[in-house]
Amino acid sequence: MTDEHLPSNNPVKSSWSAWKWFVAGLLLIYFLVFMPTPYVIYEPGSAEAVKPMVEVAAGDDVEKGTFMLTTVRRTYANMALLAWSSLDKNTQIAKKEDALQGRSEAEYSTALTFMMSGSQSNAVLAAYNKVGVPYEIVKHGIFVIYNDPKIAHNEFVTNDRIDTIEGIKTNGYEDIQNALLNRKAGETLTVKVEREGKLIDVKATLAEFVSSQSPDKKRIGFGIQYGEKKEIVPDDSGKKISFKDSDIGGPSAGLMFTLELINRLTPGDLTHGYKIAGTGEITPDGQVGIIGGIQHKVVAADREGAVMFLAPEGNYAEAKAKVDTMDTKMKLVSVRTLDDALRALDELDAAGK
Numbered sequence: 001m002t003d004e005h006l007p008s009n010n011p012v013k014s015s016w017s018a019w020k021w022f023v024a025g026l027l028l029i030y031f032l033v034f035m036p037t038p039y040v041i042y043e044p045g046s047a048e049a050v051k052p053m054v055e056v057a058a059g060d061d062v063e064k065g066t067f068m069l070t071t072v073r074r075t076y077a078n079m080a081l082l083a084w085s086s087l088d089k090n091t092q093i094a095k096k097e098d099a100l101q102g103r104s105e106a107e108y109s110t111a112l113t114f115m116m117s118g119s120q121s122n123a124v125l126a127a128y129n130k131v132g133v134p135y136e137i138v139k140h141g142i143f144v145i146y147n148d149p150k151i152a153h154n155e156f157v158t159n160d161r162i163d164t165i166e167g168i169k170t171n172g173y174e175d176i177q178n179a180l181l182n183r184k185a186g187e188t189l190t191v192k193v194e195r196e197g198k199l200i201d202v203k204a205t206l207a208e209f210v211s212s213q214s215p216d217k218k219r220i221g222f223g224i225q226y227g228e229k230k231e232i233v234p235d236d237s238g239k240k241i242s243f244k245d246s247d248i249g250g251p252s253a254g255l256m257f258t259l260e261l262i263n264r265l266t267p268g269d270l271t272h273g274y275k276i277a278g279t280g281e282i283t284p285d286g287q288v289g290i291i292g293g294i295q296h297k298v299v300a301a302d303r304e305g306a307v308m309f310l311a312p313e314g315n316y317a318e319a320k321a322k323v324d325t326m327d328t329k330m331k332l333v334s335v336r337t338l339d340d341a342l343r344a345l346d347e348l349d350a351a352g353k
Contacts, residue, residue: 040099042092044296045071045276047304048165050253050260052171053086053246058238059264065271067260068306069253070279070297074099081291089325090299107146109156112249114227119250120243123257124232125284126338127241131265133234139172140229144193152223154204160193162226173228176221180206185220241267252291255281255310260339270342272349277301278310278341286338289315295322302328310335310346 075081082093100108128135140236144160162170165179166189183189185208188202207223230339234240241261256278263270279297281289294315299322301309308331316334323332333344 017212036191037079037082038096039077039082039093040096041075041077041192042094042293042296043071043073043075043088044299044303045070047297047300047306048248050256053244054257054264055242055262056261057240058262060116060267061264062267063263063271064187064269064273065269066275067256067263067303068275068277069248069256070277070300071248071294072300079089080310084310085289087221088298092296099165103146104158107125107158109249110143111145111225112228114143114251115251116246116249117229118229119252119254120257121230121232121285122282123254123261124241126254126258126282126286127261127265128232128234128239129284130262130286130338131238133236133265134235135232138230138231138233141167142170142172142176143227143229145227147223148209150224151207151209153189153207154222154224155202156191156193156204156222156224157195160195160202161201163192165191172230173226176226176279180220183220247337250291251281252279255280255288255312255335255338255341256306258282258286259341262342270345272345274308274348275306276308276310276345276348277304278335280310280312280315282338288335288337288341290310292317293349297328298332299326302326302330306330308333308344310341310344314337 047070050067050069051063069096076096077093086093088133095195103111125135127133141161141163144156144162146155146158147156162176164170168175168179170176170179183206185206188203188205189204189300190203192199192201204222206220208218208220209221211217232241259270259276259278267325277297278301279291279294281291290312294311295318298311298319299311307329309319309323310333313334313336316332319332325331334339335344
């Protein structure tokens, strides 16, 4: 008689093995997708037509081409995105803290919103100044953007509107300066702010710090970044400008807003039938300032078929280095002023004829 050793069926062992693989799969998904990292990814965003974003009460709507602002997409990186982005020549990996610079997410978002609002105001001023539209500036208050964590000691939160400082009404930057005149570091003041529709009193201690505008001078203040809301009101109501709500933030659309506004405020078509993209801050007197992420913006513009990209003079070298690696016919133009941009448009029209 022989013994036969048949394979045994061990349901407990099989079940435990399945659970191990299930847990391992969950851990892998967590590691790749959900585990937080201290990094963000920057990549080409969009190139969007400016015309739908603005309204001019009685403006000239003739525009056969398109003025386009350009954006950079910013994404918080998980491990999967980091791995994928390392293989993409058009992406940039950076530390999250370098973007936030000590600010909370809410403060960062508020900063971008006020930058865009300031960019739009400066674009209106630059356009009105260029075409000779008389106007007045109506101020709508000073708002808290964020506290400098190194020096601030107060009860402000982002988006507070500062109503009074020790009873002194504050509606503009100069009002803040007047309210703090002859004050000293270490003094704690009572500040009335509007928060979520209600006026409340908060305490804020003054600090001494070095002025970013004048590094050799020290100033007294609350250690916060302010944002000013203002409205540019033209004498001619037919030239009244308004902007539609957008989820785009930052200051870099100023130049392209200005070109679109001049096009709407004057007869003819500055686009001359072409897709024109670009970027750059703008000042009321028409100076074009540098911006960040231009290597991503030229890619976004090329993807949308732009024939010309207007780059701030200070960003031109970086933009050209990127364009030289691209298979594109898009013309890159360096601009230092609004007049440089207008001249480039005229030259593009002449070359196309």
